[in-house]
Amino acid sequence: MPNPFYLQEVPVDAPFCNRAKELKELQSYAESGANVVLFSPRRYGKTSLVKRVQRALADKGVVTIFADFFGVASVDDVAMRLAKAVFAVTHSTDSLWKKALKTIRSFRPVLKPDLQGGISLSVEPSSSGRSGLTLLEETMDSLTDFINTVHCSVHVALDEFQEIVILKEALQVEAAMRTRVQQKQASYFFIGSRRRILLGIFNERQRPFFQSAINYPLRALPNGELVEFIAKQFTENRRKCTQDMAREMVSWVGCHPYYVQKVAFFVYELSGKVTVEAIRQGIEKLILSERPVFEATLQPLSPHQRLLLQALAKEPTQKLLASDYIQKHRLGSVGGVQHSARLVEGLDLIEKDEETGFWRLVDPVFAMWLRKQAEERV
Ligand SMILES: Nc1ncnc2c1ncn2[C@@H]1O[C@H](COP(=O)(O)OP(=O)(O)OP(=O)(O)O)[C@@H](O)[C@H]1O
Ligand SMILES: [Mg+2]
Missing domain, CATH: 1.10.8 (Helicase, Ruva Protein; domain 3)
Structure with a gap:
C-alpha cells in the first residue's frame, strides 16, 4: 500500500485537512474580483490551498492562471512565466487556446513530446525583439487583452510573488504590474512566504501596490x-x-x-x-x-545572529531586550540584539507570537535542531 502522506504540494484530489473556511473565503474574494495577498511561514500549505481554490473556480467556468515566480532571474523571465501560464491553462481548450494565440503577442508557445510520453510546453519570445520592462509591459497588456477576450471571469495566482524584489528594476516591475492589475478585469492572488518582503510590497506607502489587496494570513492547521x-x-x-x-x-x-x-x-x-x-x-x-x-539557513548568518537564534530556540521570551535574558544567553548589548533581531526577523526566521507576545523561532523543527546541537548524547 503506498504511503498516504505527502512531502510535496498536496495534489488537488488528495486528502486535505480542513481549510474549509479559507477555501470559502478565498473563493468568494476571487469571485468578487478582489485582489489578495496570501502569506504564511514556509510550507504552511499556501500553494496547495490556492490550487484548490482555483480548481473550485475552474469548475464554475473561471479561467485560472497560475504562475510561479520562484527563482525569477530577470524581467524577461517574469514576462515569460506569465505568458507560459496563460498558454498552460488554455492549451487543452481549443477556443481558449486560439484566443491566447491571438492575444499573447510577446511570446509564442512551443509544444514538444516529453520523456514521460506527455507534451511539454515552453515559450519563446516572438520576433519583436523587445526585452526588459517593455517586454513585461507588452505581456501584461496582452494578458489584459486575453482577459477581455475570453468573456468569462479570470483568476490569476502569482506564487512566490516577493521574488520580484531581487530584480534591479523591481520598483518599475511593481509599477508596471500594478497599473495593469488595477484595471480590475481579473482577481489576482499574490502568494508568498517571505512575509516581510511580500507585505512590504503591499503595505509601504511609497510602493506602487500600496493597499491594493486584502492581506490574508494563513495560520497553522487547527x-x-x-x-x-x-x-x-x-x-x-x-x-x-x-x-x-x-x-x-x-x-x-x-x-x-x-x-x-x-x-x-x-x-x-x-x-x-x-x-x-x-x-x-x-x-x-x-x-x-x-x-x-x-x-x-545558518551559513550566511553572523555569529551574533546565530547566537540569537540559539537563545530563542532554547528559550522563547516576551522580553528579548531585557538585561537578564541578554546576560543569560551572552547576547552582548541591547543595540546588538535589536540589530540582529531585525535582520533575522526580515528573513522570517523569528517572529513575535501575536497572542502571547513571545519571540520564538518561526520553524519548530529548526528550533529542535538548534537545541540538539547544543546537546551531546553521552
Ligand atoms: N490542509 C492540509 N492538509 C494536509 N497537508 C497539508 C495541508 N496544507 C499543507 N499540507 C502539507 O504541507 C506541505 C506544504 O504545502 P505547500 O507546498 O502547499 O505549502 P506552501 O505554503 O506553498 O510552501 P512554500 O512556502 O514552500 O511555498 C504539503 O506537502 C503538505 O504535506
Ligand atoms: Mg508554495
Whole structure:
C-alpha cells in the first residue's frame, strides 16, 4: 500500500485537512474580483490551498492562471512565466487556446513530446525583439487583452510573488504590474512566504501596490482537525494509530502542516503500528532529513545572529531586550540584539507570537535542531 502522506504540494484530489473556511473565503474574494495577498511561514500549505481554490473556480467556468515566480532571474523571465501560464491553462481548450494565440503577442508557445510520453510546453519570445520592462509591459497588456477576450471571469495566482524584489528594476516591475492589475478585469492572488518582503510590497506607502489587496494570513492547521486527519490517514491505510499517538506527532511539530505530513510519512514507513518509539525515530529522521536546509539557513548568518537564534530556540521570551535574558544567553548589548533581531526577523526566521507576545523561532523543527546541537548524547 503506498504511503498516504505527502512531502510535496498536496495534489488537488488528495486528502486535505480542513481549510474549509479559507477555501470559502478565498473563493468568494476571487469571485468578487478582489485582489489578495496570501502569506504564511514556509510550507504552511499556501500553494496547495490556492490550487484548490482555483480548481473550485475552474469548475464554475473561471479561467485560472497560475504562475510561479520562484527563482525569477530577470524581467524577461517574469514576462515569460506569465505568458507560459496563460498558454498552460488554455492549451487543452481549443477556443481558449486560439484566443491566447491571438492575444499573447510577446511570446509564442512551443509544444514538444516529453520523456514521460506527455507534451511539454515552453515559450519563446516572438520576433519583436523587445526585452526588459517593455517586454513585461507588452505581456501584461496582452494578458489584459486575453482577459477581455475570453468573456468569462479570470483568476490569476502569482506564487512566490516577493521574488520580484531581487530584480534591479523591481520598483518599475511593481509599477508596471500594478497599473495593469488595477484595471480590475481579473482577481489576482499574490502568494508568498517571505512575509516581510511580500507585505512590504503591499503595505509601504511609497510602493506602487500600496493597499491594493486584502492581506490574508494563513495560520497553522487547527490541532483537533489535524489529529483526526493524521489518525484517519493511518487507519485507512492499514496502520494502527490511536488519537493519542496522532496527537503526539502533531504536538512535536506544533501543527506545522508540512512537518506533520513528513513525520507521519516516516512513521508510516517504520512500523505497522504507531508507537511512541516509532514517533521518536520518525522525528529523528525528520530532523536528519532537514539538516541540509538548516545548515544552509545558518551559513550566511553572523555569529551574533546565530547566537540569537540559539537563545530563542532554547528559550522563547516576551522580553528579548531585557538585561537578564541578554546576560543569560551572552547576547552582548541591547543595540546588538535589536540589530540582529531585525535582520533575522526580515528573513522570517523569528517572529513575535501575536497572542502571547513571545519571540520564538518561526520553524519548530529548526528550533529542535538548534537545541540538539547544543546537546551531546553521552
Ligand atoms: N490542509 C492540509 N492538509 C494536509 N497537508 C497539508 C495541508 N496544507 C499543507 N499540507 C502539507 O504541507 C506541505 C506544504 O504545502 P505547500 O507546498 O502547499 O505549502 P506552501 O505554503 O506553498 O510552501 P512554500 O512556502 O514552500 O511555498 C504539503 O506537502 C503538505 O504535506
Ligand atoms: Mg508554495
